[in-house]
Amino acid sequence: MYNLIGAGLIVIGGGLGLGQIGGKAMESIARQPEASGKIQTAMIIIGALLEGLAFGALILGK
Amino acid sequence: MVAKKSIKYLVVLVLSLTSVLGFASVSDPVQGAEAGDPVDTAEEINSYIKHHLKDAHDFHLYTDNKTGKHYGFSLPVIVWTSKGLKTFMSSAFHHDDSGSVIVNKDDVKLVKIHSKIYELDKGANVVNFDETHHAKNAHAVLDFSITKSVFGMLVTGLLMILLFGLLARGYKKGNVIPKGFSRVLEPLVIYVRDEIARPNIGEKKYKKFMSFLLTVFFFIWILNMLGLTPFGFNVTGQIAVTACLAIFTVVIYMFSGTKDFWAHTLWMPGVPYVLRPVLALVELVGFVIIKPFSLLIRLFANITAGHFVVMSLIALMITLKASFGPVVSTGMSLILSLFIMVIEILVAFLQAFIFTMLSSLFIGMAVEEHDHAH
Numbered sequence: 001m002y003n004l005i006g007a008g009l010i011v012i013g014g015g016l017g018l019g020q021i022g023g024k025a026m027e028s029i030a031r032q033p034e035a036s037g038k039i040q041t042a043m044i045i046i047g048a049l050l051e052g053l054a055f056g057a058l059i060l061g062k
Numbered sequence: 063m064v065a066k067k068s069i070k071y072l073v074v075l076v077l078s079l080t081s082v083l084g085f086a087s088v089s090d091p092v093q094g095a096e097a098g099d100p101v102d103t104a105e106e107i108n109s110y111i112k113h114h115l116k117d118a119h120d121f122h123l124y125t126d127n128k129t130g131k132h133y134g135f136s137l138p139v140i141v142w143t144s145k146g147l148k149t150f151m152s153s154a155f156h157h158d159d160s161g162s163v164i165v166n167k168d169d170v171k172l173v174k175i176h177s178k179i180y181e182l183d184k185g186a187n188v189v190n191f192d193e194t195h196h197a198k199n200a201h202a203v204l205d206f207s208i209t210k211s212v213f214g215m216l217v218t219g220l221l222m223i224l225l226f227g228l229l230a231r232g233y234k235k236g237n238v239i240p241k242g243f244s245r246v247l248e249p250l251v252i253y254v255r256d257e258i259a260r261p262n263i264g265e266k267k268y269k270k271f272m273s274f275l276l277t278v279f280f281f282i283w284i285l286n287m288l289g290l291t292p293f294g295f296n297v298t299g300q301i302a303v304t305a306c307l308a309i310f311t312v313v314i315y316m317f318s319g320t321k322d323f324w325a326h327t328l329w330m331p332g333v334p335y336v337l338r339p340v341l342a343l344v345e346l347v348g349f350v351i352i353k354p355f356s357l358l359i360r361l362f363a364n365i366t367a368g369h370f371v372v373m374s375l376i377a378l379m380i381t382l383k384a385s386f387g388p389v390v391s392t393g394m395s396l397i398l399s400l401f402i403m404v405i406e407i408l409v410a411f412l413q414a415f416i417f418t419m420l421s422s423l424f425i426g427m428a429v430e431e432h433d434h435a436h
Contacts, residue, residue: 041257045423048416052356055363 006061014054021046107377114373115296115366116177118210119152123293132157137213142204143170143181152207161189161197172203179205211303214295218284222277254279254418262422267429271422274314278307279418282361286410289365290403298413299365301358308354311421316349319428326432353424357417364413368406375399 025043029036123134136153145168154165161175164182171182173189180200182189190198208216229244229251240248259268259275285297297303325331327345330338375398382391 041419044412044416045419048360048420049356051364052360056356056359059359059363 003061007058010054010057010061014050017050018047021050103380107374107380111370111373111377113177114294115299115369117296117300118177119155119174119179119207120157121210121213121293122157137210138208139179140206140208141172141179141181142206143172145170148172161191161200164188173197173200175200179203179207210295211297211300214285214288214297215303218281218288218297221284222280226280250280251276258415258418258422262419262426263429264426268422270318271314271425274310275418275422278310278421279414282307282417283411283414286365286413287407289369290406290410296365296369298361299369301362304358304361305354307361307417308358311357311424312350312354314421315425315428318425320431322432323428323430349424353420357420361413361417364409368402368409372399372402372406375402 021043025039028039032039119139120136121134122132125132136151138149139152139154140147140149142148148167148170150165150167155163155174159174159176161173161180163173164187165172171186173180173182175189175197179202180189180197181203183199183201186199189200192198225243225247228242229240229247232240232244239245254276255268255272258279259272263271282298285295285303288295289298319327327349328342330341330345333341375395378395378398379388379392382394385391386394
């Protein structure tokens with residue numbers, strides 16, 4: 001039961017983080033479309049780091 | 063020309079449908095069980111998914127529930143027991159997974175329980191279980207079997223040797239433009255070089271690490287794609303495989319670290335002396351434990367979660383049959399699982415990309431040279 005609540009919290013946190021990353025990346029691509037390649041790569045890396053954190057927490061909580 | 067093209071489309075369509083149908087036929091035993099004696103369907107589906115996510119000693123494709131016949135092929139079992147090396151085919155277990163079939167190999171009695179092979183203690187003839195369903199009178203053996211995952215890795219390795227051997231031979235012959243399938247591979251190789259290795263490791267040193275990065279990239283990618291076929295491989299979803307790949311990365315960046323890297327890790331310049339040992343500890347834990355851990359967990363969890371979702375969505379056609387009827391539930395599960403499958407193809411590439419990207423990022427951190435004086 002408690003680990004399910006924890007999983008929900010992890011997903012909320014990860015979702016907030018991913019939303020921030022994605023939103024800011026969108027904004028910056030809209031401002032500077034010519035830099036979209038670089039922004040996308042950086043976005044994916046940070047997204048992956050966040051994902052690693054969230055998955056680590058999920059696995060540890062299981 | 064038009065006919066040739068339409069044949070191509072037809073082949074692609076048939077292939078994509080068989081992948082879905084393959085999964086569908088795999089879930090058949092559950093349906094059969096539901097029709098017979100009252101079994102908890104959810105429980106059955108759960109155990110089926112768990113079975114799929116685990117490694118197996120035989121290659122199980124399909125079970126005909128009416129005749130009880132299994133389709134697939136067995137793989138060699140190689141175990142190191144108390145009496146030395148024993149080898150036999152896994153068909154000796156007759157698809158038993160509960161420890162009731164005992165294989166007697168020169169006075170060594172072996173059983174398979176939950177996809178693991180155990181050796182019975184001296185004098186024991188049947189496996190006794192305790193309350194938690196652990197075998198009491200049997201112990202684990204060293205298992206070097208060619209399991210399904212090992213088989214998948216061998217297939218991938220051979221495929222890579224073949225494909226990249228062809229590409230290399232093409233260049234040796236002096237072809238500037240590669241022919242055939244090599245045309246697909248060249249842009250990918252160049253992508254890994256120009257987008258992953260060069261910007262992260264640096265112009266001067268990236269060449270030394272290209273072989274590792276390319277191998278890891280294609281190994282993970284091909285295995286991820288193999289996991290989406292109906293053969294039911296789940297190699298990159300085995301934590302041992304991803305852990306091994308992460309350990310490779312750690313060893314490589316640890317041993318190629320420059321003087322500057324170690325100075326910055328162990329005795330950070332520009333920080334008060336009291337803080338330096340604390341920072342050294344934090345940095346060391348980060349490099350030795352946290353970075354590889356995040357690498358291995360990311361790949362493992364992504365692939366496992368993907369397989370889990372696909373299997374669950376296919377199971378929808380059975381769980382929703384009672385409330386929505388066969389046509390609606392099958393259609394729903396077909397559309398949803400097709401949608402997830404398409405996303406999984408993207409994820410398969412993305413995970414290979416991210417693993418390679420982060421590996422080269424870490425290697426880049428280790429081999430970076432600082433020109434400025436502190």
